[in-house]
Amino acid sequence: MTLSRTETQARILGGYDDASRLRQVHDRDWVLGRVTGEPEVLVDLGSGIGQLLEAALERLPSLRLAVGLERSEHRIAEATERLRPAGARVVLHRADLTAPAPLPHRADVVTMTSVLHWLYPVEHRVLEWVRTHLRPDGAFLLTTYHPYADRHGLGGEDDIVRDALADLGVPRQTVPGLLGDHGVLPIATRTRPVPELALLLEEFFQIEEYWEREAVVTVRDAAQYEHFHAATFGDYYAAALPARDRAGFYRAVGRAAWNRQQEHGRVSAMPVRLWKLTPRGAGGA
Ligand SMILES: C[S@@+](CC[C@H](N)C(=O)[O-])C[C@H]1O[C@@H](n2cnc3c(N)ncnc32)[C@H](O)[C@@H]1O
Known part of the structure; x- marks a missing residue:
């Protein structure tokens, strides 16, 4: 099966130099x-x-x-x-x-x-x-x-992933169980x-x-967040889905983030x- 560009990027956590400008790079000067x-x-x-x-x-x-x-x-x-x-x-x-x-x-x-x-x-x-x-x-x-965690221990990136899965037809209330069944611990629980x-x-x-x-x-568009997600989280969440659905999942993550940006003027804040x-x-x- 041929992998999409984002799937290939996620496998090697590629594109971080560019993607990290959105969030992580600010830690560098703060710490130093x-x-x-x-x-x-x-x-x-x-x-x-x-x-x-x-x-x-x-x-x-x-x-x-x-x-x-x-x-x-x-x-x-x-x-x-x-x-x-x-x-x-x-x-x-x-x-x-x-x-x-x-x-x-x-x-x-x-x-x-x-x-x-x-x-x-x-x-x-x-x-x-x-x-x-x-x-x-x-x-x-x-x-x-x-990140703020809800009663399922989901928050931050988990929320965007939940929006993306809902967009792909996964009932929202089943997302904690889906992640749990595949050993994906929500990031808001890890924190x-x-x-x-x-x-x-x-x-x-x-x-x-x-x-x-x-x-x-x-972000300036959905594609920028799709790239950020793949560079930062790799296939951590995508691994909970069958291989055939992963390219679509990354695109849905981009769309979910872009919807938030349009609604709130930002994708996330924590x-x-x-x-x-x-x-x-x-x-x-
Ligand atoms: C979000 S990135 C942060 C990278 C860098 N410290 C920064 O602030 O831009 C998290 C990094 O931790 C690494 N990492 C995650 N789990 C690790 C582990 N168990 N042992 C070593 N490195 C790990 C990842 O490969 C990744 O490079």
């Missing part, structure tokens, strides 16, 4: 703006196509080593190309952050932007890894997204509410400070929190 001192080693977890590492190398001349850990081989390949000019200042590791292996680096700064929800419900493993790999005076800068997350973080770190912003996504964390025991904690 909170780095203090003259760090020598920075580790970025879920480093994607290397955008944060590239900006860190530019902004922080003290950095002698920028390390990225990432699961997707396609993203590692794209990051390798992007970061080639930095030579030996960059090391990329293919890693699954739900079971992160020890590395010989001790970091002054660890960053993780827009990744933690993918590690649910075993986030404690990466938090322990960070605590172990951070210098006692180091900082962990973490961004977390907090722990702020109070619950704060308790979890405090098992490992001192919460030094936090900041919040609203991530608002707007709070994002930036946490500045230090290892427990440091700084008098």
Whole structure:
């Protein structure tokens, strides 16, 4: 069976450089703006196509080593190309952050932007890894997204997916069951509410400070959101459908987003929190 362009894109999480301008890229300067001192080693977890590492190398001349850990081989390949000019200042590791292996680096700064929800419900493993790999005076800068969740645990992107499935004739009330039957955990369920997350973080770190912003996504047309969805979520949701329906599903996601844009002047808006964390025991904690 021939795959549509979006299906091919979703399989390799392609097009992220362009798509991430809609939402995730704003985390990059927000996070790097909170780095203090003259760090020598920075580790970025879920480093994607290397955008944060590239900006860190530019902004922080003290950095002698920028390390990225990432699961997707396609993203590692794209990051390798992007970061080639930095030579030996960059090391990329293919890693699954739900079971992160020890590395010989001790970091002054660890960053993780827009990744933690993918590690649910075993986030404690990466938090322990960070605590172990951070210098006692180091900082962990973490961004977390907090879509509103309904009584089924659906919200944010799940809502757009529900609209798209309804457009394809799937009764709305059956969508939570359809996702559940295929092992697709709603993203709004993967994202722990702020109070619950704060308790979890405090098992490992001192919460030094936090900041919040609203991530608002707007698009110029349906195709732009179809592209964003495939680049960001890949075939995570589409895998719940038979192969023959997937190309149509991606198009329906684009239409659902465009309908929201026309109705509300934006596709979505959700709070994002930036946490500045230090290892427990440091700084008098
Ligand atoms: C939304 S992207 C964020 C990328 C980048 N940090 C940014 O802010 O643009 C989530 C990234 O986490 C990676 N990821 C998801 N689950 C992972 C896991 N278990 N181990 C390592 N990386 C993972 C994905 O491949 C993807 O690159």
